[in-house]
Amino acid sequence: xxxxxxxxxxxxxxxxxxxDDSQAGRLVYSYDATPQFxxxxxxVIAPRNTQEVAEIVKICNEHRIPIVPRGSGxxxxxxxxxxxxxxxxxxxxxNKILEIDEENLTVTVQPGVITLDLIKAVEEKGLFYxxxxxxxxxxxxxxxxxxxxxxLRGLKYGVTRDYVMxxxxxxxxxxxxxxxxxxxxxxxxxxxxxxxxxxxxxxGVITEATLKLIPMPExxxxxxxxxxxxxxxxxxxxxxxxxxxxxxxxxxxxQPTLEVVExxxxxxxxxxxxxxxxxxxxxxxEIVERDIKKMAEIxxxxxxxxxxxxxxxxxxxxxxxxxxxxxxxxxxxxxxxILEDATVPRSEIAKMVKAINEIAEKYNVxxxxxxxxxxxxxxxxxxxxxxxxxxxxxxEKAFAEIFAKAIELGGTITGEHGVGAMKAPYLEWKLxxxxxxxxxxxxxxxxxxNIMNPGKVFAKSTRKRVVVTR
Amino acid sequence: MTTEKERSIIQTKFRERMDEDELMNCxxxxxxxxxxxxxxxxGFQESHSPRGRIALMKAVVDGLIEPDEDVxxxxxxxxxxxxxxxxxxxxxRYGHLLEEARDIIQQNKKHSFPxxxxxxxxxxxxxxxxxxxxxxxxxxxxxxxxxxxxxxxKTGLLKVLPPSLRDMEKILPDVPALKEMKERxxxxxxxxxxxxxxxxxxxxxxxxxxxxxxxxxxRLLQLAGCEIVIPESQTCCGALHGHGGEKQxxxxxxxxxxxAFEELxxxxxxxxxxxxxxxxxxxDHLLKDEEEWRERAKAFVAKIKDISEVLVELDFHKKxxxxxxxxxTYQDSCHLRNVMKTSASPRKLLRAIQxxxxxxxxxxxxxxxxxxxxxxxxxxxxxxxxDYKMEMAKQTxxxxxxxxxxxxxxxxxxxxxREGLSDxxxxxHIVDFLLEAAEGVQASxxxxxxxxTS
Ligand SMILES: Cc1cc2nc3c(=O)[nH]c(=O)nc-3n(C[C@H](O)[C@H](O)[C@H](O)COP(=O)(O)OP(=O)(O)OC[C@H]3O[C@@H](n4cnc5c(N)ncnc54)[C@H](O)[C@@H]3O)c2cc1C
Ligand code: SF4
Ligand code: SF4
Numbered sequence: 001x002x003x004x005x006x007x008x009x010x011x012x013x014x015x016x017x018x019x020d021d022s023q024a025g026r027l028v029y030s031y032d033a034t035p036q037f038x039x040x041x042x043x044v045i046a047p048r049n050t051q052e053v054a055e056i057v058k059i060c061n062e063h064r065i066p067i068v069p070r071g072s073g074x075x076x077x078x079x080x081x082x083x084x085x086x087x088x089x090x091x092x093x094x095n096k097i098l099e100i101d102e103e104n105l106t107v108t109v110q111p112g113v114i115t116l117d118l119i120k121a122v123e124e125k126g127l128f129y130x131x132x133x134x135x136x137x138x139x140x141x142x143x144x145x146x147x148x149x150x151x152l153r154g155l156k157y158g159v160t161r162d163y164v165m166x167x168x169x170x171x172x173x174x175x176x177x178x179x180x181x182x183x184x185x186x187x188x189x190x191x192x193x194x195x196x197x198x199x200x201x202x203x204g205v206i207t208e209a210t211l212k213l214i215p216m217p218e219x220x221x222x223x224x225x226x227x228x229x230x231x232x233x234x235x236x237x238x239x240x241x242x243x244x245x246x247x248x249x250x251x252x253x254x255q256p257t258l259e260v261v262e263x264x265x266x267x268x269x270x271x272x273x274x275x276x277x278x279x280x281x282x283x284x285x286e287i288v289e290r291d292i293k294k295m296a297e298i299x300x301x302x303x304x305x306x307x308x309x310x311x312x313x314x315x316x317x318x319x320x321x322x323x324x325x326x327x328x329x330x331x332x333x334x335x336x337x338i339l340e341d342a343t344v345p346r347s348e349i350a351k352m353v354k355a356i357n358e359i360a361e362k363y364n365v366x367x368x369x370x371x372x373x374x375x376x377x378x379x380x381x382x383x384x385x386x387x388x389x390x391x392x393x394x395x396e397k398a399f400a401e402i403f404a405k406a407i408e409l410g411g412t413i414t415g416e417h418g419v420g421a422m423k424a425p426y427l428e429w430k431l432x433x434x435x436x437x438x439x440x441x442x443x444x445x446x447x448x449x450n451i452m453n454p455g456k457v458f459a460k461s462t463r464k465r466v467v468v469t470r
Numbered sequence: 471m472t473t474e475k476e477r478s479i480i481q482t483k484f485r486e487r488m489d490e491d492e493l494m495n496c497x498x499x500x501x502x503x504x505x506x507x508x509x510x511x512x513g514f515q516e517s518h519s520p521r522g523r524i525a526l527m528k529a530v531v532d533g534l535i536e537p538d539e540d541v542x543x544x545x546x547x548x549x550x551x552x553x554x555x556x557x558x559x560x561x562x563r564y565g566h567l568l569e570e571a572r573d574i575i576q577q578n579k580k581h582s583f584p585x586x587x588x589x590x591x592x593x594x595x596x597x598x599x600x601x602x603x604x605x606x607x608x609x610x611x612x613x614x615x616x617x618x619x620x621x622x623x624k625t626g627l628l629k630v631l632p633p634s635l636r637d638m639e640k641i642l643p644d645v646p647a648l649k650e651m652k653e654r655x656x657x658x659x660x661x662x663x664x665x666x667x668x669x670x671x672x673x674x675x676x677x678x679x680x681x682x683x684x685x686x687x688x689r690l691l692q693l694a695g696c697e698i699v700i701p702e703s704q705t706c707c708g709a710l711h712g713h714g715g716e717k718q719x720x721x722x723x724x725x726x727x728x729x730a731f732e733e734l735x736x737x738x739x740x741x742x743x744x745x746x747x748x749x750x751x752x753x754d755h756l757l758k759d760e761e762e763w764r765e766r767a768k769a770f771v772a773k774i775k776d777i778s779e780v781l782v783e784l785d786f787h788k789k790x791x792x793x794x795x796x797x798x799t800y801q802d803s804c805h806l807r808n809v810m811k812t813s814a815s816p817r818k819l820l821r822a823i824q825x826x827x828x829x830x831x832x833x834x835x836x837x838x839x840x841x842x843x844x845x846x847x848x849x850x851x852x853x854x855x856x857d858y859k860m861e862m863a864k865q866t867x868x869x870x871x872x873x874x875x876x877x878x879x880x881x882x883x884x885x886x887x888r889e890g891l892s893d894x895x896x897x898x899h900i901v902d903f904l905l906e907a908a909e910g911v912q913a914s915x916x917x918x919x920x921x922x923t924s
């Protein structure tokens with residue numbers, strides 16, 4: 001609870017119009033894109049600059065008020081659900097692109113900038129910012145950095161982490177620090193920049209970021225490979241990479257996913273095949289053509305029933321856009337949509353696809369799979385109904401087994417969506433007790449009062465481990 | 471304002487009537503946020519976004535919150551433009567949720583006396599009756615022609631009205647006389663061999679205040695080769711009622727319209743106002759719980775088509791069409807685009823006109839802020855949205871702004887007035903412009919003939 005006195009202090013900092021503790025105002029910040037998590041904050045505050053953030057954080061630290069920084073609330077791990085109440089910080093005023101530095105190839109932004117707006121702004125100057133999560137038309141850079149988000153171009157270009165050069169952070173004690181710089185090299189002390197990337201708002205509030213840009217690739221080609229066999233599609237993925245080709249994009253969609261995406265997008269996607277791969281290569285023309293040709297051959301040798309090249313950039317863009325709607329489109333099937341983010345080494349992708357199907361069968365649940373196959377990152381998704389207790393139990397068991405299998409194959413419980421509150425009970429499976437202890441020590445050092453996004457990443461108790469036999 | 475008792479009734483009704491599956495269908499991905507005008511113009515407030523509104527409705531159903539003033543405020547601020555629907559991959563039918571929620575609130579709260587009187591007058595006593603609509607419009611005509619208007623304008627009498635209504639007064643079209651409104655055609659032959667037999671939905675406002683546009687529509691249909699029937703027993707589409715929380719009345723009007731059209735044996739029922747067309751097109755949803763009407767509503771809905779779709783289907787754009795050289799831009803009617811899914815045909819027709827330099831304006835698909843009576847009840851937000859729209863329109867340097875719905879047309883006129891552009895820019899309904907283009911050709915051909923013979 002926030003006392004009236006503290007409320008007045010907040011209002012003095014941000015102004016009454018930027019402090020909201022009405023019932024409706026709090027409700028609309030009680031959720032994110034994660035199903036089954038909802039909890040009301042005590043207030044929502046919209047600071048206008050770093051100084052205001054620092055002052056708010058100081059008050060919170062003094063009075064032990066939880067802070068949940070929030071971008072657009074599209075995360076899938078209950079990362080912005082205020083499960084312990086407190087205040088939600090929104091960055092609707094801090095949403096400016098501050099500088100595009102064409103000499104150093106960097107862009108400096110405030111955390112509330114929408115990813116797609118940033119991408120468009122730099123592309124106007126012939127520059128390229130590759131991390132493109134499917135949610136980019138609404139996700140914020142602050143959110144992307146804190147989840148270390150990936151995207152369709154991750155295979156060749158890496159994820160958000162690979163583009164963050166410098167940060168301005170308000171620490172939980174209210175101090176403002178700057179990490180990194182516009183530097184190609186910098187070994188002055190610990191790499192705090194990397195520490196804050198993917199920290200899910202648990203270590204501090206990011207108030208500014210400088211991101212790396214690269215030149216726009218000259219050309220790009222897009223193709224679809226169609227399969228009647230799921231595992232054949234997955235094998236193609238491993239084989240393409242084993243053949244030393246790194247395409248820009250290598251996405252996997254199974255038949256049920258294709259059906260719902262086509263139902264929405266209506267662009268003539270094949271729905272009579274078991275799976276497709278969406279493959280793209282960019283770069284100098286000769287190389288693009290050579291790689292595309294070679295990948296088409298590999299797909300065919302792995303029993304692709306057909307390989308189709310997009311005829312125009314519009315057609316290619318339609319395919320990419322359609323792929324980005326996969327998760328939301330799956331949501332039309334059933335009232336509740338539960339999705340996972342298991343990731344394995346690229347060589348193991350076929351085994352993982354096989355295991356997912358077997359597990360679905362074993363627990364008698366429907367699982368649709370799509371994802372960034374080239375990154376070894378799959379999104380097995382279960383359309384279900386939270387009101388059906390019995391099914392929900394089976395779904396949970398199935399996913400626990402999928403996590404266990406992923407780890408067994410040398411993978412992880414989450415590739416890009418983060419731990420949040422949702423996967424916190426499973427984190428120890430991946431890290432082990434000592435790993436958790438090391439991370440907790442960092443958290444304790446920076447945020448001794450545990451005010452930053454409490455209840456996320458670290459669970460009160462760990463889920464009992466599932467042992468996969470086979 | 472609602473009392474505690476009203477709130478508790480509203481909450482119970484939410485639980486009973488709101489479609490829970492549809493509410494749960496929203497997975498909160500936020501993909502709809504960047505297209506929502508009120509989210510953008512409110513400075514990115516979740517409570518004024520589709521995702522936020524759905525969450526509020528669901529929270530009332532779940533009993534997490536009470537349907538208090540802020541909840542109502544959030545729902546009132548919604549334009550009902552439904553731009554959030556085509557971009558929702560999950561296919562959430564937001565419009566239906568909104569309509570139901572508004573109806574529950576309206577039906578279960580006691581309005582202040584003056585509002586009650588106005589609502590009753592408008593919803594129950596005026597729009598459903600063509601005759602009364604004609605008389606009301608005629609009164610407006612009397613005001614415009616009798617010298618009363620110039621008196622009111624000169625004396626500053628209009629200042630008693632709030633600014634939003636004062637501006638409205640200026641942009642209302644000069645309306646036809648009562649006699650003209652009474653003598654409407656009921657059947658028209660096609661020009662040349664008939665290619666289609668269609669019925670025309672003439673609407674209430676369209677057949678009075680915008681009568682010349684209705685005439686132009688029928689003329690175009692004739693030119694395109696349509697035989698037209700215009701049943702007399704048709705009535706107002708009920709959109710105003712449906713969107714305004716008077717669902718029961720909307721259902722009555724829907725039934726009357728279905729009865730008026732179902733025996734006609736026509737290929738299409740043609741509309742020329744996106745707002746009406748979209749509402750007609752959802753009669754099946756409106757009447758979904760009424761056994762004996764379900765199939766009849768479906769058959770009715772299957773025939774609804776906007777004039778521009780009919781014209782394109784009949785190759786009207788391949789006719790010779792010509793206007794004076796001018797830059798033209800098109801403002802989508804939200805409901806025409808988002809519900810009737812008509813956006814390419816109007817553009818195709820405009821591009822086909824000789825003399826037209828068509829320039830797409832940025833965010834042409836974003837609502838202009840007219841939204842039924844929104845510009846009267848939420849003037850501040852409406853004008854903010856309109857100002858953005860006019861900025862985009864100005865960037866195209868268009869001298870003609872074309873729209874496809876009477877509300878949008880008035881709003882564009884209002885925008886032109888507010889920007890002080892009325893000497894340079896005009897707003898027209900697409901059918902009026904098309905007729906101008908068709909007649910332009912006839913006129914120039916006529917001139918040519920005279921020149922040749924003399
Ligand atoms: C349909 C759909 C598709 C998606 N596709 C992808 C995808 O392809 N790849 C992918 O990686 N993810 C994907 N996501 C997940 C999600 O969109 C990303 O995690 C995204 O980066 C979240 O951005 P946001 O602005 O919504 O952040 P939020 O969800 O608001 O926040 C995310 C985290 O960042 C923290 N945070 C936000 N701003 C700050 C700040 N300024 N300082 C400190 N902490 C902060 C929050 O506390 C939270 O822990 C998808 C989600 C959806 C719904
Ligand atoms: S796009 Fe659809 S599913 Fe996503 S938040 Fe909006 S209404 Fe909900
Ligand atoms: S109908 Fe229009 S204003 Fe209302 S939520 Fe949808 S997009 Fe926003």
